[in-house]
Amino acid sequence: MTWQEACIIFGINADASPQEIKERYNSLAQITHPDKHNQGSEKTKKTAEEQFKRLQQAYEVLQNPDNRQHAGANNSSGTASKLLEVYPTIITFKDVEPLAIQRGSFEIRYRGQAQEISIDRSMLTFVTVIRCDQVTQNSTFPLKVELQAIGNNANQLYIESVPVRVNGECAEARIELQTKQSAKEDQFAAGITPGANWYRLGFTAAAVFLGIGLGYYFDVAFLSIVSAIIIWLIEIFALIIFWPVKSMRIIVLILSVIPIFSTLAVNTPGFPVFQVFPMLRGFITRVNSAAGGAVLAGLLTYFVFADLLSRSKYKTFLVSISLVIAVITMVLGIKLAL
Numbered sequence: 001m002t003w004q005e006a007c008i009i010f011g012i013n014a015d016a017s018p019q020e021i022k023e024r025y026n027s028l029a030q031i032t033h034p035d036k037h038n039q040g041s042e043k044t045k046k047t048a049e050e051q052f053k054r055l056q057q058a059y060e061v062l063q064n065p066d067n068r069q070h071a072g073a074n075n076s077s078g079t080a081s082k083l084l085e086v087y088p089t090i091i092t093f094k095d096v097e098p099l100a101i102q103r104g105s106f107e108i109r110y111r112g113q114a115q116e117i118s119i120d121r122s123m124l125t126f127v128t129v130i131r132c133d134q135v136t137q138n139s140t141f142p143l144k145v146e147l148q149a150i151g152n153n154a155n156q157l158y159i160e161s162v163p164v165r166v167n168g169e170c171a172e173a174r175i176e177l178q179t180k181q182s183a184k185e186d187q188f189a190a191g192i193t194p195g196a197n198w199y200r201l202g203f204t205a206a207a208v209f210l211g212i213g214l215g216y217y218f219d220v221a222f223l224s225i226v227s228a229i230i231i232w233l234i235e236i237f238a239l240i241i242f243w244p245v246k247s248m249r250i251i252v253l254i255l256s257v258i259p260i261f262s263t264l265a266v267n268t269p270g271f272p273v274f275q276v277f278p279m280l281r282g283f284i285t286r287v288n289s290a291a292g293g294a295v296l297a298g299l300l301t302y303f304v305f306a307d308l309l310s311r312s313k314y315k316t317f318l319v320s321i322s323l324v325i326a327v328i329t330m331v332l333g334i335k336l337a338l
Contacts, residue, residue, distance in 0.1 A: 001058060002067075003062070003068060005058070005170065005172065006058035006061040007062070009058040010055075010059075010062065021059075021063075025055070025059050025062075028159070029052070031156075032157070032159060034048045034049050034052055036048070047125045050125075051159055083110055083111045083166075084108075084109070084110050084166050084169040084170075085109050086106050086107065086171045086173045087106060087107050087109060087142075089172070089174060090174045090175075090176065091174070091175050091176070092177075092178075093176070093177040093178065094178050095178065095180050096151060096177055096180065097179070097180055098153060098154045098180070099151075099152060100151075101148050101150050102148065103130075104146075104147055104148075105144055105147065106173040107135065107143065107144055107145070108132075108141065108142060108143040108164055108166070108171075110167075112167070114140055114141070114167060116166065117143070117164075117165070117166050118164075118165045119163070119164055120162075120165070121162075123160075124160060124162065125160060126149055126150055126160060127147055127148070127160050127175050128147060128148050129146075129147050129162065130147055130148055131145075145162070145164075147162065147175070149177045151177050154180060154181055155179060155180065155181040156179050157176065157177070157178050157179075158176070158177040158179075159175070160174075161173065161175070199310040199315045199316075199319050201306075202319035203301055203302075203305065203306040203309050203318075203319055204298050204301050205326075207297040207300070207326070208297060208298040209323070209329070209330040210297055210326040210329050211290070211293030211296060211297030212290045212330045212333070213290075213330030214293055214333055215286075215291070215292055215294065215333075216286045216287070216289060216290035216330075216334050216337055217336060217337045219285055219289050219337070220289050220292070220293070221285075223288070226292035226295060226296060227289070230291075238252045239253075286337060290334075
């Protein structure tokens, strides 16, 4: 392996300093080390081992000062060939969904008459060379190589080089693909434990109980309106979903009478039913107020406060005391209002 080939594997310039080489090695070694892929498939493990082995070989070359001096001497004397190059030398795909196909391309540039051109596909695992075409009609070069890459596992960096040979000279295009974290890993990265959703639901349930108790006790007209609007929206959504099914359509239409009846009844003076059953008006308004309070408190808690409370190290105590207080408030609110 030559100095230039090792630099291509590392993705650094040929004149990189020893410190830059070391930092790049530490970064790549942490990602490509086989121990990082113990949970992957056999193919993934084998790929990681090959990548890590190739990285070690390149690092041995780059650590040897004689190789740097030899490469520099060749460049200064003009004996090193500059006829062949690929552009760009590094193709990077970042934040890619697992199993999502990514497409890219690079050009093969050669200053001279080519007698033999080859692309080595034998060691490619996650990269596939699709086609190789002339860019212009007047000349063989540059050649455009189109490829696609796909990463199977979440939160993994895939590194591979596509070797190109022209008249015995070699160059490489380096492909780097970084997949996104899985949803579970995103939660851990955000500090959310697997059981945090249960705590979130617990805090939301406490807020709903609290909203029922306070809404029923204070009988707030605004909450009655909120309740009616929410129920109407649910009815409309249900009609859209179940409209093709005749039986379900009839059931939804019958149920839609309930919010319409309660809204008109409460806001219409002298409604016949309430003249016969005067206590029914107060009961319906309180039920509507309780429903509105439950909806507002539940939504506000679930989308705003529950996530923050679920991150606390005292979340078990907080959700327990919240549920107890909320249930007591709900029972007392209903009892005192009766």
